Amino acid sequence: MLTMSIHRRLIVLSTLFCHSALVSSWTSIPNHSPRVASHHLFQRPSIVVMSESASAEDDGQQRQSSGSLLVSNLHKIGLSTDASARMGLLLASQSPRRREILDMMGLAGRYTAEPSPLNEEELQIELSNNNFSPHDYARTLAERKAHAAIEMTIPNHKKDVTFILGSDTIVEIGGSILEKPKDEANAVEMIRCLSGNWHQVHTGVAVYAVGVRGHDEGKLMFSFTDTAKVKFATLTEDDIRSYVASKEPMDKAGSYGIQGIGGQMVERLEGDFFTVMGLPMHRLSRELTNAISSLDI
Numbered sequence: 056m057l058t059m060s061i062h063r064r065l066i067v068l069s070t071l072f073c074h075s076a077l078v079s080s081w082t083s084i085p086n087h088s089p090r091v092a093s094h095h096l097f098q099r100p101s102i103v104v105m106s107e108s109a110s111a112e113d114d115g116q117q118r119q120s121s122g123s124l125l126v127s128n129l130h131k132i133g134l135s136t137d138a139s140a141r142m143g144l145l146l147a148s149q150s151p152r153r154r155e156i157l158d159m160m161g162l163a164g165r166y167t168a169e170p171s172p173l174n175e176e177e178l179q180i181e182l183s184n185n186n187f188s189p190h191d192y193a194r195t196l197a198e199r200k201a202h203a204a205i206e207m208t209i210p211n212h213k214k215d216v217t218f219i220l221g222s223d224t225i226v227e228i229g230g231s232i233l234e235k236p237k238d239e240a241n242a243v244e245m246i247r248c249l250s251g252n253w254h255q256v257h258t259g260v261a262v263y264a265v266g267v268r269g270h271d272e273g274k275l276m277f278s279f280t281d282t283a284k285v286k287f288a289t290l291t292e293d294d295i296r297s298y299v300a301s302k303e304p305m306d307k308a309g310s311y312g313i314q315g316i317g318g319q320m321v322e323r324l325e326g327d328f329f330t331v332m333g334l335p336m337h338r339l340s341r342e343l344t345n346a347i348s349s350l351d352i
Contacts, residue, residue, distance in 0.1 A: 147204035193259030226309030283326025
């Protein structure tokens with residue numbers, strides 16, 4: 056009984072304290088008399104309703120501004136095995152790293168991957184002879200890769216719209232472009248050049264859409280180049296040759312892979328990690344979402 060009595064007193068005291076605190080907070084506001092404060096206290100239900108209404112309005116604004124990333128729109132890109140899906144995606148690349156990035160974005164099972172039929176070596180020579188900047192060089196390669204894949208997409212096109220994604224990554228240091236190494240000696244030379252220095256990694260991205268009305272040969276939905284800056288540690292000759300001996304550099308621009316053994320050589324990074332890996336995840340997510348929204352399918 057004593058315990059119950061103490062408990063009830065605590066409840067009463069707590070209620071009085073809360074009431075006192077509310078009155079105090081209102082009386083501390085200029086131009087508010089205790090009579091006005093008392094009026095507001097008795098109108099608490101209407102105040103709560105107004106608060107809920109404002110909260111609902113805020114929620115509505117959040118819903119309107121949501122959906123800017125692909126995570127909110129994955130359902131619009133059908134499974135590659137679903138014949139009834141209205142929208143599809145083709146990655147015009149044989150890069151396992153780009154497939155890995157698309158999978159991490161939640162697109163696993165929602166795209167197919169086929170290497171672009173583009174003759175890259177011929178185009179690289181053409182672009183080099185025309186003095187393209189590294190930024191434009193990467194974007195143009197991505198556009199041409201995606202466009203070349205249209206021809207192999209149209210005969211098998213079964214969905215309302217199929218997006219074709221092309222991408223290319225290059226490494227630039229001192230104005231020189233480093234592509235994939237021709238052999239191990241070339242890889243050693245590239246990594247020596249990068250050792251102890253800053254360099255830039257440019258990844259060009261382009262997406263065409265097949266099936267858009269009025270664009271029988273595909274419509275370029277967007278293209279861009281995303282750039283990251285990378286600082287290599289100062290490497291010993293043994294570091295360089297041991298890395299090249301791992302064979303990891305042989306299919307990578309600049310002769311290294313940041314997501315693998317080569318990540319040990321990276322001392323600092325400014326920009327998107329995935330740009331260096333081969334596909335800028337965040338920007339691709341935004342641009343692809345905008346493209347999907349513009350088609351209103």
